Amino acid sequence: MIDSLIAQYTDCLSQLRAALDGVSETDLDLAPPEGGWTIRQIVHHIVDGDDLWKWCIKAALGNAQGVFTLQWYWDVPQDVWADKWQYARRPIAPVLELLETNRASIAEILRATPDALARSVIVRWRERGGVAPERTALVSDILESQTRHLVGHIADIRKIRQIHRRNQRGEI
Numbered sequence: 001m002i003d004s005l006i007a008q009y010t011d012c013l014s015q016l017r018a019a020l021d022g023v024s025e026t027d028l029d030l031a032p033p034e035g036g037w038t039i040r041q042i043v044h045h046i047v048d049g050d051d052l053w054k055w056c057i058k059a060a061l062g063n064a065q066g067v068f069t070l071q072w073y074w075d076v077p078q079d080v081w082a083d084k085w086q087y088a089r090r091p092i093a094p095v096l097e098l099l100e101t102n103r104a105s106i107a108e109i110l111r112a113t114p115d116a117l118a119r120s121v122i123v124r125w126r127e128r129g130g131v132a133p134e135r136t137a138l139v140s141d142i143l144e145s146q147t148r149h150l151v152g153h154i155a156d157i158r159k160i161r162q163i164h165r166r167n168q169r170g171e172i
Contacts, residue, residue, distance in 0.1 A: 001140075002117055006107045009143045012150045013100055016046070019157045020092075028092065030164050032156075037082070039157050044087040045078070046153050047095040053146055054102050060121035060139045061113050069124040071132065110139070117143075 020043070028040040037045065056068045073081070082088070110116040117140040124132045 002110065005117060005140060005143050006110055008147050010103050010107050012147055012154070013103060015154050016043075016096075016099075016150065016157075019154045019161075020096075023161070027161070027164075029088075030160050032160055033163060033167075038088065039160055040090075040092060041082055041087040042153050042156055043092045044085065044090060044095055045082065046150055047099045048081070048085065049149060050099055050146055051102060053142060054106055056121060056123065056137065057106055057139055057142055058109070060119045060137065060142070061109060061116060064120055065122070067122045067124050067134070068137075069132070071124065071127060074126040110143075 020039075023039065028043075029038045031038045052070060052073060059066050059068045076084075113119070118138065120136045120138045122134050123137040124134050126132070
């Protein structure tokens with residue numbers, strides 16, 4: 001099971017590269033017609049989220065009794081982070097390299113750690129009404145979640161590109 005899950009976690013990077021294949025610098029700034037993030041912003045969001053959650057995986061592998069929280073991140077809406085971290089203006093090549101390096105590094109740690117997928121950490125979730133609920137998060141669940149997150153945004157990128165291609169051909 002570990003090999004299959006790690007393969008899904010790392011192989012979706014090729015899907016992202018394929019979704020971005022042939023995208024020009026101008027195309028990176030295409031957004032859905034109904035509004036929302038551009039392809040460039042989506043890529044930055046994917047990588048930043050992945051980078052944040054890699055620390056949860058590392059925490060789970062190293063300290064099951066530890067508490068992992070992203071409250072500092074959740075305190076601010078994602079659109080605000082996108083502005084603060086300049087998603088709309090930064091190139092994507094460096095962050096794509098970061099994503100590949102992070103996922104390869106996590107895959108190696110997982111392969112080297114006995115029972116890696118069964119390891120867990122306590123996650124303190126977003127505070128609501130003064131309460132921050134906690135639950136145990138398995139490494140396997142985090143990997144699956146991060147894989148789904150990436151695959152979902154790959155679909156968003158493909159949809160944006162498809163709509164704009166159809167629009168250029170006058171089909172819309």
